[in-house]
Amino acid sequence: MATASGGGEFVDKFPDEAAVIKASFLIAFVSLGIGAFFGLVQALHRTNVLRVIDSADYYTMLTGHGVLLAIVFTIFFLCGVFHWAVARSLDRPAESALFSWAWVGLMTTGAVLATIAILGGFVPNLGMSADVLFTFYAPLQAHPVFYIGLAMFIVGTWLSGADWFLSYRAWRQDHPDERIPLQTFMVLTTMIMWYISTLGVAVSVVFFLIPWSLGLIESVNPLLTRTLFWYFGHPIVYFWLMPAYLLWYTVLPKLAGGRLFSDPLARVVFLLFLLLSTPVGIHHQYLDPGIAEGFKFIAMTNTMFLLLPSLLTAFTVVASVEHGARQRGGKGYLRWLGALPWRDPAFTGMALAGAMFAAGGFSGMINAGMNINYLIHNTLWVPGHFHLTVGTAVALTMMAGSYWLVPQVTGTKLYSRPIGLLQVIMWFVGMVFMSNAMHRAGLAGIPRRTAEPQYQNFEFLTPIGSIFELRVQIALGGTLLFLSVVLFLFNILLTSLGEESDRPVDSHLPEPLSGPEGSPRILDNLAMWTGIAAVLVVLAYTLPLAGIIQNGGGLFGGGLPVPATVSAGFDLVLTTVTSAFNTLWGVVA
């Protein structure tokens, strides 16, 4: 891993980049505060502990909670982390500060427009609402401003990626024979994956949802918009996770007192995510009737392959942390755990987030299993799962990472380490309560996405304990999580208002134990990996999409005929791919 050449803190060395990162973090943290408040209201409402809103408004809050946390908070924070990582690992500023501010501005405008559309749902007279939830596919329809805002936001992320690729291109001209610095490699592979995966949602929003919400077309094909959403909706999980992985791979070992175990293994993991993140989205649609079972089976198989990079990460990160503990005097098979720097909220938060991610991975395997998924599909199990993954592995890592990153871009010392430590532990405990109860409630069949999970003349039963206990657990967990966010925002605010320090944090990142020298250079051939990723996407999605359009009511649904030229094109694609598949099958068999 190339380290930024010595001397000076990040904010002194790259003041323009630090300003961009601070702006990104600010918007992320404002979104976090609002989204967490919405989450608290929902947790108390659903569990019938405290009801301050009408149940009809629950869905407005649910949409706000999902969009502000899962899209705005995570992606703005990600952009800040990636901007930091590229500048420090290439040891050069962005090519154009104006361009950097352009993507920040576009993303902010888009996020504000989408938020206005969502919050408009609280004011019925306004005629503007977007109660379509985070999964904003048809048939639920939002105000056009919501979709336009989202489109601007996505284009903003594309520009941010272009910013980092421009930096890389300039660096490459000066360093033609060097390996791509690890952090930049992670950023670039993640952004390639993002470009490929956002094509689906871009097509869905620009060609179907915006014209539909403006009344330019009468109907859309709901299954098509669902499939295009999930084409993007699963890779976004990895878009959230990759900045967390970047911090786990490159910062956590240093915080533990050690060094990254293997640079090449980290590169392999990011490439596997680039290849496998997108051709798996259909595993969210196991119960959709318009997709053949065979395609669902392929999606499940691809999804199970994704366990490989996750398990490689578990091994590499734990090995790196153990190395750090032993450098600090830790001994024995497990006693080394006691030698880790548990006083440091940045370390403890990331370590706890990693531990929770393991649990989230196991429940994710249940989601991904085609047969066993039917047991928990659309139940509270699913929010229980993603509150462990994006809600903890990602969000807690981002908050913990902030305790180390924010001082670097503000030049001020962290206001309080004890408050930070209490905050990350409170998040862990709160999430244990809430997520555990959600999983168990899902097993009892309690549905998700509803303000009123009760049915008349019917009672949900749990094998152990009672539904009442689960409701109390969810309410208690939600409250602890909200308090944790309040502590975090308080700590960060006072940090940013603190006095400037010459050395607010030890920002040096040591070289890995095993560097990139011994690994094949082909790992850095981004064009080749992009091509393979694109081929896998074409293989996984061509036939399902063609089938959905031909058999599911055409491009625009409503029984409208598919234009003859388009239909002929689909026939050609179907015939070609089917015959190619049959030929391949014949060779294999």
Added chain:
Amino acid sequence: MKLTKARALILIAFSVPVAIELRTVAGFFNVELPLIAVAVIEFLFLALLFVLYGLYGEGSESAA
């Protein structure tokens, strides 16, 4: 090994999921553990930790 405040907090944090799932684990062995029993076990664990912190924690004579 000295029991610092941070280590004590981590032990408390990890005791929560263990306590929550204690009844499930007991259920595997056909033991129906009432909620109050779990609460008592967790309370006893916290009390033990408190005592250990007093004996071996930061600032105690033993630790010094």
